[in-house]
Amino acid sequence: MSSPRDRDRDGFDDGAGGQWQEPAHLGGDTPSGGETGPAAPRPDDDRPAPTGDERTGSQAWQPPGWDLPAVEPERPATTRDEAAWQPPGADQWQSEAPPPAQTDRPRRGLGGLFGGGRSRSGDDAGAGYRDVQPDPAVAADPYGTQLWAQQFGWVLSDGTAPEDEPLTALVRSAPVRPGKEDQASRVLRGRGNGLDLVAFDIVSPVGRGFVSTHAITAAPVLGSVPAFRLSPARMWRHGTGGMLQIPSPDPEFDRRWVLLAAEDGPQVRRIAEDPVVRQSLLGTDDGDEVWSAAGFVAAIRPDANRPQLIEHHARLLAAVVGALAAAA
Known part of the structure; x- marks a missing residue:
């Protein structure tokens, strides 16, 4: 029976060149001189032969996947004097100017x-x-x-001044069926679009106070003005018994707006025929009503008055009052 040493002597292992040794992981012999060399690859190992730096150090064979990665990644050593991490300079920007005072804020x-x-x-x-x-x-x-x-x-009033007394009749005639305790409040008087105007809220009592339900802008007119009502066709109308519907020459206007009058006449016809009146109403969202009563031509819309709404109503009233004046 031959031994590995006999094979060395007889030159049996050609691949080892006469220096055969057992794999390092099996604890075999080392070459002469006591130095550990690279382990011979196993016949069933399909890994490439070690090259370069891989030939140094321990080359004990291990099954593929046997080695596990290190628990912690390699990081450069730090010292205690190393400064703590800070965000980039752009993130640390601070204004040198003091915060602006509240009174310096821009207003609309x-x-x-x-x-x-x-x-x-x-x-x-x-x-x-x-x-x-x-x-x-x-x-x-x-x-x-x-x-x-x-x-x-403009002049302000709370609705109780002597000049505010005619507003009570105007509130009672409004096409929105105001309550018996509703009244005019937050009254403003001034001039705009060539008209003397009065703007106010219809307020209703709620609990211990009042709440604004509708906004009215009205223009006082001289002379006799026929009773009429301009309402969006989509709105329900009440109190129209005996009133006549006055058609206009514009089918689109008649589809969106309804003109009612107590009696037919040139002034009422002029409202329906005036192109400025039709254009002004067709350019809206059909949310207003215009009517005449108590010596006023007025426009009304739900909610409280505000500057933009007063300006909007002033434009409508200027068109309607102008049409009435042209027909007088």
């Missing part, structure tokens, strides 16, 4: 029908009517309507 411009972007004080268009500060006045004037009116010289 007035502009519109009565202003053209500047207030009477000559301030820039940033002088707005809604204050950003918590102010008790904001609760009484949530939309800044009174502040807006004062800057254009």
Whole structure:
């Protein structure tokens, strides 16, 4: 029986070149000189032969996948004096200027029908009517309507002044069926679009206070004005017994708007035929009603008055009053 040493002597293992040794993982012999060399590859090992730096160190054969990765990744050594991580400089930007005071904040411009972007004080268009500060006045004037009116010289009233007495009859004639306790409040008087105007809220008692239900802008007119009502066709109408529907020459206008009058006549016909009146009403969202009563021509819409709504109603009233005056 031959031994591995006999095979070395007889030159049996040609691949080892006479220096055969057992694999290192089996604890075999080492070459002469006591130095450990690279382990011979196993016949069933399909891994490529080690090259370069892989030939150094221990090359004990292990099954594929036997070695596990290190628990912690290799990181450069740090010292105690190393500064803690800070975000990039752009993230640490801080303004050197102090925060602006509340009174320095820009405000929205007035502009519109009565202003053209500047207030009477000559301030820039940033002088707005809604204050950003918590102010008790904001609760009484949530939309800044009174502040807006004062800057254009309009006169304010609470609805109880002697000149406000005709407004009671106008409220009772409104096409929205106001309640018996509803009244005019937050009254503003001024001039716009060539008309003397009065704008106010219809308020209803709720609990211990009042709430605005509708906004009215009215223009007093001289002379006799026939009773009429201009209403969007989509709205339900009440109190129209005995009133006549006056057609217009525009089918689109008749499809969206209804003109009712107590009696037919040239003034009422002029309202339906006037192109400015039709264009003004067709350019809206069909949310207003216009009527005449108590010596006024008035426009009404749900909710409280606000500057933009007063300007919108002023344009409608200017068109209707102009048509009535042309037919007189």
